[in-house]
Amino acid sequence: MANLITIDPITRIEGHLKIKVEVENGVVTNAYSSGEMFRGWEIILRDRSPIDAPPIAQRICGVCPMPHGIGSILSLDDAFNVKPPANGRIVRNLMLGAEFIHSHLLHFYHLSALDYVDITAILKYKGLDPKLIKIRDWVKSDVDAGSKSAGAPFLPRYKGDYIEDTDINIAAIANYIKALEMRRKAHEMLAIFAGKMPHAQTLFAGGVASRVTVDKIIAFKSRLTELRTFINNVYIPDVLAVASLYPNYFKIGRGVGNFMSYGGLPVDDSGKMYFTSGIYLGGNLEDFDSNNIAEFVKFSKYSSNTGLYPLKGETVPDAKKGGAYSWLKAPRYKGNVVEVGPLARAVITYLKNSDSSYKNLIDGALNSLGIKVDALISTMGRHAARALELKMLADNMDVWVDQLEPAKPAHTKFTIPKTSDGMGLTEAPRGSLGHWIAIDNFRIANYQAVVPTTWNGGPRDDNGNMGPFEQALIGAPIADPENPIEVGRIIRSFDPCLACAIHLVEGDKEILKFRVC
Amino acid sequence: MLITRKKFLQISAGSIAGFALSNLWLPKLLEAASVKNGKGKLPIVWFQAQACSGCPVSFINTEYPGVDEILIEVITLEYNPVIMGATGDTAIGVLDRMVTEEKGKYVLVIDGSIPTEEEGLYCTVGEKDDQPITALSWIKSLGENAMAAVAVGSCAAWGGIPSAPPNPTGAVPASSIIKDKPVINIPGCPPHPDWMVGTIVNVLKYGIPELDDIGRPTMFFGGDKLIHDNCELRQYFDAGVFAKDFGQEGCLYELGCKGPVAHCDVSTRGWNSGVSWCNRSGGPCIGCTEPFFPGGTGSGLYEKLPAAEVPGLAKINANANTIGIALGGAVVAAIGAHAGARIIATKVKQKKDEEKREKGTPYILKEEDDK
Numbered sequence: 001m002a003n004l005i006t007i008d009p010i011t012r013i014e015g016h017l018k019i020k021v022e023v024e025n026g027v028v029t030n031a032y033s034s035g036e037m038f039r040g041w042e043i044i045l046r047d048r049s050p051i052d053a054p055p056i057a058q059r060i061c062g063v064c065p066m067p068h069g070i071g072s073i074l075s076l077d078d079a080f081n082v083k084p085p086a087n088g089r090i091v092r093n094l095m096l097g098a099e100f101i102h103s104h105l106l107h108f109y110h111l112s113a114l115d116y117v118d119i120t121a122i123l124k125y126k127g128l129d130p131k132l133i134k135i136r137d138w139v140k141s142d143v144d145a146g147s148k149s150a151g152a153p154f155l156p157r158y159k160g161d162y163i164e165d166t167d168i169n170i171a172a173i174a175n176y177i178k179a180l181e182m183r184r185k186a187h188e189m190l191a192i193f194a195g196k197m198p199h200a201q202t203l204f205a206g207g208v209a210s211r212v213t214v215d216k217i218i219a220f221k222s223r224l225t226e227l228r229t230f231i232n233n234v235y236i237p238d239v240l241a242v243a244s245l246y247p248n249y250f251k252i253g254r255g256v257g258n259f260m261s262y263g264g265l266p267v268d269d270s271g272k273m274y275f276t277s278g279i280y281l282g283g284n285l286e287d288f289d290s291n292n293i294a295e296f297v298k299f300s301k302y303s304s305n306t307g308l309y310p311l312k313g314e315t316v317p318d319a320k321k322g323g324a325y326s327w328l329k330a331p332r333y334k335g336n337v338v339e340v341g342p343l344a345r346a347v348i349t350y351l352k353n354s355d356s357s358y359k360n361l362i363d364g365a366l367n368s369l370g371i372k373v374d375a376l377i378s379t380m381g382r383h384a385a386r387a388l389e390l391k392m393l394a395d396n397m398d399v400w401v402d403q404l405e406p407a408k409p410a411h412t413k414f415t416i417p418k419t420s421d422g423m424g425l426t427e428a429p430r431g432s433l434g435h436w437i438a439i440d441n442f443r444i445a446n447y448q449a450v451v452p453t454t455w456n457g458g459p460r461d462d463n464g465n466m467g468p469f470e471q472a473l474i475g476a477p478i479a480d481p482e483n484p485i486e487v488g489r490i491i492r493s494f495d496p497c498l499a500c501a502i503h504l505v506e507g508d509k510e511i512l513k514f515r516v517c
Numbered sequence: 518m519l520i521t522r523k524k525f526l527q528i529s530a531g532s533i534a535g536f537a538l539s540n541l542w543l544p545k546l547l548e549a550a551s552v553k554n555g556k557g558k559l560p561i562v563w564f565q566a567q568a569c570s571g572c573p574v575s576f577i578n579t580e581y582p583g584v585d586e587i588l589i590e591v592i593t594l595e596y597n598p599v600i601m602g603a604t605g606d607t608a609i610g611v612l613d614r615m616v617t618e619e620k621g622k623y624v625l626v627i628d629g630s631i632p633t634e635e636e637g638l639y640c641t642v643g644e645k646d647d648q649p650i651t652a653l654s655w656i657k658s659l660g661e662n663a664m665a666a667v668a669v670g671s672c673a674a675w676g677g678i679p680s681a682p683p684n685p686t687g688a689v690p691a692s693s694i695i696k697d698k699p700v701i702n703i704p705g706c707p708p709h710p711d712w713m714v715g716t717i718v719n720v721l722k723y724g725i726p727e728l729d730d731i732g733r734p735t736m737f738f739g740g741d742k743l744i745h746d747n748c749e750l751r752q753y754f755d756a757g758v759f760a761k762d763f764g765q766e767g768c769l770y771e772l773g774c775k776g777p778v779a780h781c782d783v784s785t786r787g788w789n790s791g792v793s794w795c796n797r798s799g800g801p802c803i804g805c806t807e808p809f810f811p812g813g814t815g816s817g818l819y820e821k822l823p824a825a826e827v828p829g830l831a832k833i834n835a836n837a838n839t840i841g842i843a844l845g846g847a848v849v850a851a852i853g854a855h856a857g858a859r860i861i862a863t864k865v866k867q868k869k870d871e872e873k874r875e876k877g878t879p880y881i882l883k884e885e886d887d888k
Contacts, residue, residue, distance in 0.1 A: 007605035008643050011598045014570045016642060018649075036649070037640040038632075039567050040685030044678060049817040055803060056811055056818075059678055062571020062707060106574075114602045131585060138589045148614065149560070153594040156611070157602035177585050184578050188789045195798025196788035197578075198571040198707055202763075202800040209763040209799035219792065317685070319638040411764035488604050499569045 002029060003481050008036075010491055012111040014063045015498025017457065019469070019487055023478045028487075031466065031473035033457050035328040035498050038301075038317060045447040050076060050416055050439050053447060054203040057435060060449065061500045062198045063106070066099035066190065067428030068500070069203040071435035071449065074424025076205035079437055080414045086269070087410035088207025090400050091193050093265045093274070094220065095200065095208075096426070097397040101227055102186035102197075103429035104342075104390045107495045108239060108383065109179035113172060115489045116242050118162035119154045121169030131177055132170065160485035163245055172242075175234055182230050189223040192216050207411035214406045221401050228394045231387075239387040243369060243380045250371055253379035253490035255472035256337045259344035260455070262288060262434065264426035267400075274396060275427040276355065278348040281336055285351050290425070290434070293450065296330040296461040299323060306462055326459040328501050330467060331450060339468040340431025340455045341494060346376065346385040358392045379472070382493040416442055428452055430495050453501035456494050469494060558590070559721050560623040562615050563597035564659060566652040567640050567679045567688055568629025571707040572670040573599045579710035580790050591718060595623060609643040612655065616662045624720075625663035627691045630672040630679045631656055634687030653694065660695035665720075667701045668692065669713055674702035674732070675808040682813035692732065701725070702732035706805035709783060712737045729780075731808065737782055744776035744802050747784040760799075769796055773819035775804030 008018035016037040022030035041060055045053055053076065058069035070092055077083065084092070123143070125136045142150035163169050187197040193210045195201030202209040210216075243250070263277025279288045297306045303318035318324070332338075349355050350362055350373070365384055366373055375381060421438040431452030438446040458467040466474070469491055478484050563573065577584045577600075588594055594601075596611045603611060615623055629652075632639035637653030644650060660666055668691040671677040679688035692700040701720075703712050716734050719726045726734040735742075745751070753759070753768040760767035768774070776784075779802050783794045795802050803818045804810050811818060 006644055008649075009598055009605070009608055011601050011604045011608050014599070015568075016565075016640060018641075018644075036642070037567060037652075038686060039639070039679045039688070041678070043683060043685045044681045049820065052811070052818045056678060059569055059571070059706060062569035062574050065569075065571065110577075110600060119602065134589055135585065148618075149593050149595055151602075152611075153588070153597050153601040153603075155602055156607050158604065158607060180577060180584055184580065184790070187578055188792050191789035191792050191798075193798070195793050195795045195800050196783070198574050199805075200800070201795045201798050201803075204763045204800075207764065211764060211766075211799060317635075317639075319635040409764060411762070413762050484605070 005478070005481055005484050005487075007484060007487055008034075010488065010496070012114065012488075013492060013496040013498065014061060014500070015496070017491070017496055017498050019473070019491060021473055021478070021484070021487060023481055023484075026477055026479065028473045028476045028478060031470040032325055033328075033459060033467055033469040033491075034326045035457065035501055037498060038319075038327045039499075040317070042447045042449070045444050047443050049442070050079065050437060050444055051204065053435075053437060053444060054205075055199070055201075057447070057449065058203065059199055060451075061497055063497060064099060064103050064429055064500065065197075065199050066096050066194070067426060067433050068435070068449065068451075069200055070096050071424040071426050071428075071433050072437075073203050073205055074426060075422040075435040075437045076414075076424075077422070078424060079420040079422030079439055080205045080417060081420075082206040082412050082414040083269070084207035085409050085412055087212045087404055087408050088412070089266055089269070090404055091208045091210065091212065091410055093267075093400055094397055095190050095193050096265060097393050097400075098186050098190035098224075100390060100393055100429050101231070102183045102190070103495075104386050105179050105183045105186065105230075105235060107386065107429075107492075108235065109176050110183075111495070112383070112489075112492045113176060113242075114154060114157065115160075115485060115492060116163055116246065117172040117176075118164070118169045119151060119157075119173065121163075121166050122173055124166050125170055127170075129174065132174055135173070135177075158483040158485040158488070159480065160483055161479070163242075165245075168241065168245070172238065175238055178230070178234070182227060185223050186227060189220050189227070192220050204411065204414075206414040207409070209411060212404050212406055212408065212410050217401060217404055217406065221398070224394065224397055224401065228391075228398065231391050231394055236387045236391060239383050240365065240369065243384055246380060247369075247371075249380040249489065250369075250375040250378045252476050252486070253382075253472040253493060254377050256339055256468050257377060258282065258333075258336055258338040259347045260288065260333060260338040260340050260432055261345045261348045262290075262425040262427060262432040274393075275345055276349045276352055278352055279333060279338065280344075280347055280351060281333070281338070285348075290423070292334045294332055294335070295450075296332060297324075298330075298462040299325055299459040300329045301327055302329070324459075328454050328458040328467075330458040330461040331455055332461055332465075335461075335463075337461070337465050337468060337471065338455060339494075340452045341382065342386040342389050342429075342431075343376065343382045344431060345389060345427065355392070358389070361388050361392065379490050379493040382495075386495070418442055430497055430500070431455060449500075451497075451500040453494075453497045457496050457498070457501055469496070558593045559717060560593045560595055560619065561597075561626055561717075562595050562612070562623050562659060562663070563626040563628070564612075564642075564652075564655060565598050566627060566629035566631045566656065567672060567686070568670070569672075570599055570628075572628035572673075572713075573597060575705075575707035575710055576669075576713050577710075578789060579714050582714065587714060591714075591721065595619075612643075612659065616658050620662045621664050623663055624717075625656075625659050625666045625695075627656060627666065627668050627673045628670045630676050630688035630690060631694055632679070632686035632688050639686040656691065656694050660691075661697065663695075663698070665698060665701070666691060666695045667703060667716065668732075669703045669708055671704045671706045671805055671807075671810055674704040675810070677706065678811055681811050699728075700732060701728065701734065704733060704738070704806040704808075705781060706810065708806075709737075709781070709786060709788065711786060712781075733780070733806075738780045738806060740780070742780050742782045744779045744781065744784050744796070745774075747782070748776055748796055749784065750796050764799055769799075769801040771821055772801045773803075773817060773821055774801035775807070775818075775822065776802045777822060778809075779804040779807055781806040 002022040018034040020032040054072040057072040058065040263273040265274035637651030640652040641649035
């Protein structure tokens with residue numbers, strides 16, 4: 001007899017997510033992933049000036065605004081037929097890179113680590129670090145007083161198989177605090193060119209509004225150096241330490257096994273991208289072609305036609321649609337379920353051998369963990385891929401920042417065309433991201449974003465094929481149905497962002513151009 | 518069209534009428550806080566509705582004090598979905614405990630607007646008897662049982678982007694749902710961490726801060742905090758030097774800067790540990806702290822402010838127009854006002870300098886240049 005477990009809300013992610021699993025004999029046999037919030041961003045964008053799109057579109061998400069901002073300005077570059085000067089291209093890459101650093105550090109330390117680290121170990125702390133002493137005394141006084149809020153917001157929590165080694169736990173708590181500061185510095189670094197974070201101020205077609213000056217370059221580079229030291233000496237070792245303590249999670253949460261990367265971050269004016277584009281489908285490596293994307297809505301809360309190209313057809317929200325269980329649609333590539341994100345980028349890059357130093361880094365990590373490359377496709381593999389790609393990206397950013405030329409322009413003048421359309425594809429911390437815009441009479445006629453968590457967290461398609469979250473849960477062991485800690489671990493390894501994932505196209509005007517740049 | 522401040526006040530009349538009484542509930546608040554383990558910490562339930570999580574992410578960008586200090590010494594953060602350990606029933610259990618056992622003892626912080634159409638089904642958190650619980654009903658019950666409510670971010674304070682025309686989900690601000698007690702509004706997209714931390718600490722140590730007529734602490738959003746009056750680019754405005762395209766030097770007014778109608782102190786405080794702020798970066802202020810943000814169709818974020826809708830702007834425009842005429846070389850003599858004369862003098866000098874630069878002359882400031 002299956003035991004139905006509902007986990008709502010899934011916390012320590014962005015947004016509103018519900019997971020339902022059926023558990024039989026201690027193993028998940030069925031799963032449902034439900035996005036639980038809808039705003040209608042694209043409807044709000046319609047009829048506005050096209051240059052309003054980047055500041056509004058980036059506000060889809062406050063954890064990862066920069067990728068949306070970049071996706072949006074790339075779509076405007078395309079629609080306005082304008083190309084940023086080298087400084088503009090590089091500043092965009094540096095801002096997006098800084099967002100990766102912020103987002104990946106936040107994800108591991110502040111969103112995921114509490115699934116593994118035993119926060120109560122702080123009570124056993126005997127060292128002299130003033131911050132840790134303060135935390136110990138704080139938790140202890142609340143525990144001694146019998147407060148129900150002791151350790152809030154870190155407690156209460158599920159009971160489970162947390163790390164038992166006190167030293168590792170305390171080191172992880174210390175790094176949780178340190179990482180708060182590090183991710184703040186990543187935001188500072190970003191704000192040097194963005195004006196503020198979250199939600200940048202300088203995103204325009206044709207480049208960026210900020211000017212490149214030597215003080216900005218050195219302020220950026222100094223913080224980048226500090227962050228690279230943290231990534232290399234703290235973040236990666238911490239991820240590998242947790243991975244080595246939970247080897248079973250290299251077998252749990254494997255998921256669909258199809259992977260996609262749009263590619264992104266242009267490294268020169270020829271269109272060469274830092275992130276490799278490609279798709280791994282049913283064991284075969286293919287070139288990515290955006291014409292193969294279609295969105296299905298049988299189980300989504302929309303009363304509209306299904307199986308359509310993202311910007312075709314009408315879509316109407318239907319909060320009470322029978323049988324539907326998510327505000328996310330189910331995007332498919334040639335009808336196939338695909339996973340996006342750091343693991344997908346690692347698989348594509350590894351198999352295409354497009355970056356030998358990244359491949360060597362992955363091989364080195366696999367060797368040190370004593371596992372085979374296939375084990376990367378797993379819960380813990382997603383964490384490892386995220387950490388390793390961040391080192392590669394941060395190392396490259398250090399090269400890019402030196403390519404900036406002070407006093408040279410970072411922006412090319414644009415004019416808004418009366419009628420046009422454009423597409424902006426990039427890679428976000430959570431995976432492949434696309435923004436599309438159609439312009440009519442100098443106004444936004446249609447706007448659409450297809451985002452990573454829609455690919456990963458969407459519901460079943462019309463054929464009943466489960467989405468990547470759902471497939472990753474199937475077969476997962478649940479030791480205690482009252483405390484399904486395993487579900488949170490598997491889902492969080494994808495780094496879900498629900499605010500991003502839920503969109504609506506109300507498209508009586510379709511965007512004609514839908515091609516790979 | 519723009520929703521003017523006056524219009525917003527008309528729309529939201531009533532919901533903020535209780536502010537005059539705000540300090541009456543302060544002693545009760547502090548009493549409640551002090552019973553918390555004998556420590557003066559403010560118990561906080563931070564609930565997210567139609568949010569993007571930019572507000573909590575900005576909150577943890579606080580530098581001094583750091584997040585750890587705040588969690589240990591200033592507040593007891595009972596619930597916050599982004600950082601809390603609990604998930605699922607364990608998390609819902611915290612909310613249930615707050616509305617039953619901790620009535621009147623916690624402050625409710627909300628980010629995100631609240632959808633009201635389709636019975637609130639556009640945003641749900643948790644289930645009861647297999648039915649989803651709407652954010653709308655959570656905010657009603659959490660609000661009813663809270664000591665006070667704080668709306669952080671422009672979505673919770675005014676409705677924000679989700680409520681922009683055509684407002685597909687009937688999104689409303691927190692003050693439209695919580696009517697029985699004042700709601701302190703800390704707008705911004707997102708708010709600066711200092712505004713959130715500062716308001717909380719002020720409540721705890723000194724009482725309810727002075728609020729303006731739309732519920733914002735005047736210490737951060739008061740009339741003297743007009744961006745335009747405190748802008749480091751103001752000298753360009755006074756000199757009539759206007760950027761005509763993004764990335765150019767000059768006042769950003771003609772690129773749509775909303776500084777003349779936007780209130781907050783980032784122009785002097787700076788963002789992200791002071792590394793920059795909006796106008797310094799070259800991206801014009803979009804007025805994200807104001808009820809009109811982001812406006813509807815035709816209110817372009819980068820379209821020049823319509824003078825008629827903004828008190829005091831006529832004068833600014835007059836100056837700007839005067840400069841235009843003066844540059845045309847026509848009616849310089851007609852300008853009698855000292856300020857106008859100064860602007861023209863600076864502008865003429867600037868033009869001369871530009872000519873010099875174009876000719877390749879070294880750009881050196883000298884008094885006799887003007888002669």
